[in-house]
Amino acid sequence: MLGKFGEKMKILGLSGEYRTTSKCGMLVNLALDIAKDLGAETIFWDLDVDPLPIVGEEGCWENENVKRFQELATECDAFLVSSPEYHGTMSGAMKNTFDWLYSKHVSGKVFGLMSTLGGAQNSNTLNHMRIMLRWIHGWPVPEQLAIGKVKEAFDDNGQLIDPEIVERLEKLVNSVVETSKKLS
Ligand SMILES: Cc1cc2nc3c(=O)[nH]c(=O)nc-3n(C[C@H](O)[C@H](O)[C@H](O)COP(=O)(O)O)c2cc1C
Numbered sequence: 218m219l220g221k222f223g224e225k226m227k228i229l230g231l232s233g234e235y236r237t238t239s240k241c242g243m244l245v246n247l248a249l250d251i252a253k254d255l256g257a258e259t260i261f262w263d264l265d266v267d268p269l270p271i272v273g274e275e276g277c278w279e280n281e282n283v284k285r286f287q288e289l290a291t292e293c294d295a296f297l298v299s300s301p302e303y304h305g306t307m308s309g310a311m312k313n314t315f316d317w318l319y320s321k322h323v324s325g326k327v328f329g330l331m332s333t334l335g336g337a338q339n340s341n342t343l344n345h346m347r348i349m350l351r352w353i354h355g356w357p358v359p360e361q362l363a364i365g366k367v368k369e370a371f372d373d374n375g376q377l378i379d380p381e382i383v384e385r386l387e388k389l390v391n392s393v394v395e396t397s398k399k400l401s
Contacts, residue, residue, distance in 0.1 A: 245297055
């Protein structure tokens with residue numbers, strides 16, 4: 218499967234929580250596994266391994282992780298993103314990750330949006346990410362996934378329990394891949 222640059226389609230996974238073992242880390246990696254099965258090359262940016270400084274803090278403009286992150290985003294064709302809902306919106310870590318991306322890195326590229334919630338499922342975080350992406354000219358697909366009561370959503374092997382959620386996730390990833398092909 219070819220991406221924008223005539224090479225294998227490359228998809229970057231971003232999480233608004235640290236570590237692959239967090240609920241968002243797990244969800245993004247399940248989404249990346251589906252994308253890989255569809256033929257994409259996938260990469261997960263783990264903030265725990267490669268932290269990004271808060272935009273504006275001392276030394277941030279020369280930070281090596283930031284440079285690598287922006288280069289990687291530029292190379293990628295599409296993004297699979299999940300944020301936890303914190304106080305009715307995306308986490309600070311998620312927003313700060315987006316704050317390092319400008320239209321020169323992501324313009325015209327496709328995004329698949331997901332969110333996890335401790336409480337009842339809603340679309341606040343998804344809507345806020347969708348609106349925010351407009352400022353950096355990202356193209357979120359209409360499919361999206363919010364998982365409420367997330368503590369009960371995964372089994373001990375890190376798999377999603379509810380088959381309806383699995384199906385929504387598959388449709389979301391499929392849409393990201395197909396839309397990205399159309400735009401490339
Ligand atoms: C600072 C903070 C604010 C939160 N705010 C909300 C909220 O507004 N709505 C909600 O449903 N859950 C809220 N939660 C719960 C998170 O959404 C939940 O912890 C997250 O989706 C990931 O789950 P995990 O902590 O089990 O990895 C909040 C958690 C924290 C730490």
